[in-house]
Amino acid sequence: MANGSKVSFIPGPVNPSPEVMRALSEPMPYHRGEEFSRMYEEIIEWTKPLFGAEGDVIVISGSSTAGLESALAGFSRGRNVVAIVDGKFGERLAEISSLYAREVRVIRSEWGKTPPQEELEASLRGADLLAVVHNETSTGIEHDMDLIADLASDRGVDLVVDVVSSIGGIEVKGDRWRAKALVGGVQKCIGAPPGLAPVMVRDWEGYRGAPYYLDLTRYRSSAMGKLRQTPFTPALPLFAALRVALREIHSERLEARFLRHHRAAELLREGLGELGVELFAHPGELGKMSDTVTSFVVPDPEVVRRELAKRGILVAGGQGPLRGKILRAATMASITEEDVQLLLSQLGEILNKITSKAPS
Numbered sequence: 001m002a003n004g005s006k007v008s009f010i011p012g013p014v015n016p017s018p019e020v021m022r023a024l025s026e027p028m029p030y031h032r033g034e035e036f037s038r039m040y041e042e043i044i045e046w047t048k049p050l051f052g053a054e055g056d057v058i059v060i061s062g063s064s065t066a067g068l069e070s071a072l073a074g075f076s077r078g079r080n081v082v083a084i085v086d087g088k089f090g091e092r093l094a095e096i097s098s099l100y101a102r103e104v105r106v107i108r109s110e111w112g113k114t115p116p117q118e119e120l121e122a123s124l125r126g127a128d129l130l131a132v133v134h135n136e137t138s139t140g141i142e143h144d145m146d147l148i149a150d151l152a153s154d155r156g157v158d159l160v161v162d163v164v165s166s167i168g169g170i171e172v173k174g175d176r177w178r179a180k181a182l183v184g185g186v187q188k189c190i191g192a193p194p195g196l197a198p199v200m201v202r203d204w205e206g207y208r209g210a211p212y213y214l215d216l217t218r219y220r221s222s223a224m225g226k227l228r229q230t231p232f233t234p235a236l237p238l239f240a241a242l243r244v245a246l247r248e249i250h251s252e253r254l255e256a257r258f259l260r261h262h263r264a265a266e267l268l269r270e271g272l273g274e275l276g277v278e279l280f281a282h283p284g285e286l287g288k289m290s291d292t293v294t295s296f297v298v299p300d301p302e303v304v305r306r307e308l309a310k311r312g313i314l315v316a317g318g319q320g321p322l323r324g325k326i327l328r329a330a331t332m333a334s335i336t337e338e339d340v341q342l343l344l345s346q347l348g349e350i351l352n353k354i355t356s357k358a359p360s
């Protein structure tokens with residue numbers, strides 16, 4: 001994934017393809033006309049398989065957090081919410097829900113691990129809604145959503161899922177999970193520029209409205225008329241770029257794309273093991289290693305990050321309490337096995353240098 005002369009393993013925004021970037025400079029269509037309507041229609045149809053669901057797709061002009069708030073405001077208002085918090089983005093779901101819910105029960109575990117299943121089961125008793133991140137970008141854990149969704153639906157608990165860093169790279173199964181709503185990101189595995197939030201609502205029952213700009217029922221009404229429209233002026237160049245990114249995904253085919261993400265992540269995990277680098281995540285009962293973000297522990301992570309950057313390779317550091325403690329490398333969108341080999345060889349050289357300099 002070239003970024004100018006750099007290879008970027010940043011977990012979003014990724015570098016879109018030249019074709020996607022070119023779409024940003026297309027002439028602006030009238031957002032109340034047929035051309036935009038056709039564009040929105042294509043985006044909706046091509047996004048559904050990525051959510052693994054039939055439902056209403058809405059695209060908000062705003063970052064993924066706007067999408068999360070639009071869904072959580074409506075589905076958590078006045079209700080008892082449970083949130084799994086084992087990383088930064090789980091924390092965000094709990095924070096947003098606490099603005100609207102009657103009560104938010106947080107099931108917490110040390111970042112990089114998942115909470116015990118028993119604890120989740122106990123918390124779901126008497127709950128109305130479970131908010132969960134499918135793929136926790138801050139730690140590199142993919143939650144076992146088949147299991148978690150079954151635990152919720154067996155107890156009649158609704159589900160809202162953040163699929164921001166999985167959609168387009170790991171299979172998302174909105175229908176299988178019987179989720180009320182799922183919120184995606186365009187700037188990660190989809191390979192589009194940031195600034196749009198695709199939201200899928202599978203079941204509107206219980207949606208009680210959200211702040212004016214984020215009220216999904218407004219978006220539904222605007223999209224349902226003769227023309228597919230948005231209630232407010234959409235970020236037109238971003239829609240044009242997203243359309244091209246989705247076209248690229250479908251010409252690759254989704255299954256092939258998932259497999260490519262899996263192979264790249266597996267190669268990275270194995271290669272790190274061969275270098276003697278410890279993986280940070282220990283997923284436990286409710287998760288497994290993510291195929292889109294890998295976190296790992298090296299001596300002096302910031303020094304290693306800077307050394308990699310000098311060699312034209314971008315990786316991310318840790319967030320929140322993990323700042324300065326780990327590095328994260330994303331295998332998202334157009335990343336290839338050759339890119340991963342390059343990262344591993346450069347990392348190996350840097351680590352050799354550091355350890356040979358360390359006093360014995």
Ligand SMILES: Cc1ncc(COP(=O)(O)O)c(C=O)c1O
Nearest residue numbers: 063064065089135137162164165
């Ligand atoms: C899992 C997850 N959820 C939510 C977000 C927030 O996205 P945004 O910064 O686009 O609002 C991110 C961003 O990295 C993420 O990885």
